[in-house]
Amino acid sequence: MTLAIEADGLVKEYGDVRALDGLSFEVEPGEFFGLLGPNGAGKTTFINVLVGLARATGGRAEVFGHDVESEYREARNRIGLAPQEFNVDRFFPIHEVLEHKAGYHGVPPAEAAERAATALKTVGIWEKRDTRFDWLSGGMKRRFLLARALVTDPDLLILDEPTAGVDVQLRRDLWRLIERLNAEGTTILLTTHYIEEAERLCDRVAIVDSGRKVEVATPDELRSRGTDTLVLTLESPAVGLPDLSFDGVHEASVDGRELRVVADSAGAVAADVIRTLDDAGIAVADMDVRRASLEEVFVDMTRLDEEATTDYERNGHDGDAESVEAER
């Protein structure tokens, strides 16, 4: 089966900045795939390489089997991109902007007009069709970027921070719409700073940092790598604690009536903790388990990666880079 995205050892250097440092991963057709990483991790650079806005310094990438450089047109025609920046022609009514876009991708005029209408209706701004982009509200601008990405009927929809700066209601509307597109077969590549968004929408996520892949897994798998916190409410404030250092327990602390036990798995230690408390004459009134959020795991993973890089650099790596490539 042809992969939707195949990136293999991608490198992108801007002067002495290595925006991509050997990035490799694969996205299956029909997947909802998230790209997570801190600011400057290389997410937008990766997208720019896929859509031909930046030329990789090394490695290769394919979109539905087409090399993004040597088969630029074929690859690009499969992609709809809703970028982070509002890079829209501001002088034409928005329906015309969409028609031009479809025309540029080889769609004949009558069909282009039809597609423009459909895309505007899909994102819910059809009544604004004769308005210029500048006159749309911030939320409508986000909707419009999505319409523009959809007008070429893409197989791969790339959404770079699609809900940045929109209100909660619109964010949920956009989620529903994107989920529907995915259910209808469109492959989605999403970058977002709202980890909750990735957790809710994505089948798998890649965590990238400093231009490198740290991990690829389902949100659930990633969360299970974080720690659980067992929160016990005691009948009365505890003065001292019995020894709770069972296998898998990272720490135990008490504050008044609240005892918190941080462990790899709350389920694996709960019975031992309660029995030990009971033996020590400490009665438990209530118990709750809090699983690590994807956000916590993400922060841990990117911090660990940061520390590893620093050690590596301390040990003599000079990170040299060559000249800046001419951009397309």
Ligand SMILES: Nc1ncnc2c1ncn2[C@@H]1O[C@H](COP(=O)(O)OP(=O)(O)OP(=O)(O)O)[C@@H](O)[C@H]1O
């Ligand atoms: N055109 C450019 N010229 C020079 N450096 C660049 C250019 N584009 C990106 N960079 C650098 O490459 C690195 C990766 O940037 P990129 O925008 O890809 O990160 P990002 O993960 O998308 O970040 P954010 O989450 O902030 O959007 C950064 O250090 C950035 O400063």
